[in-house]
Amino acid sequence: MDLHYEPARPDELLDIMKIENAGFSPAEAATTDAMQERISAYPDTFIVAKNDAGKILGYVVGPAFNHRYLTDELYAHAHPNNPDDKYQAVLSLAVHPDFQHSGIGSRLLTELSHVAKRQERAVITLTCLQNLVPFYEHNGYRNEGVSNSSHADETWFNMVLPLE
Template identity: 60%
Template sequence: MLTFQPAKPNQLDAIMTIENQGFTPDEAATKPSMAERIDRISDTFIVASQDQQVLGYVVGPASDERYLSDNLYDHLTANNPADRYQTVLSLAVAKDARDQHIGSQLLAELAKVARAQNRTTITLTCLKKLVPFYERNGYVNEGVSDSAHAGETWYNMVKTL
């Protein structure tokens, strides 16, 4: 049975394995950055696991801006209860656990947490190939992002809660 809970420091190695399976070296978070996320925003860092094995995760800080800015990847503060937006910096599923709808379930869990924290919207950026996945999960493509992260073209995806 799949369970969802906040990320814990002892899961960092498993999380980094999944991060590096899901993103190129230029796109992926560093281990110190991911450890900082676990430390500062564990309330919005959700891990999916089965029998103690991490199968995927979703993470992002609260924000007062509709769209992600690249500085969110570099500097992180604790979630501010007044912020209206929930961001997604990373959503990744272990290679051997894909095609089981775990990514969609993680997005649903994050939406529950965001609603409980009185956020009105979830916002993220994704590559063009992932736009249909997010649209199936209720997100709207609001066009090309200003992000220059990893030298890629990113799309702003927004879901109203």
């Protein structure tokens, strides 16, 4: 399947939110306001994958910041990427339910890694639930243990991908 990658646009917010709400529990999912902030704040690291018809099949989003592991405050407020920060975070990776298990999530992670390398980031970092650890390990991420995050009252795992 051919995919096209581009920055998320404000007029795509509703389609993005449908995918977000299908992929995350209500406690885990970003609010519409938070996602709108992210579209504005992260124009280079909010990437949508579209098919040839222009339909959004998935997206990946996250800020650059200066810590190895995500903090819960990253979910609360979006601040523009700082070019000097060495870590690229992933706040959300989601694929439309009709297109899951077709490699789109992995391809979005690869696309984000290309952007992060161009921006001279050292590491991509994210947290995930235990059931997703194997997916991220398959994509080259290392499990560095349980996160301090209390987001959505879940147990999260720190996953990191060194960029070389």
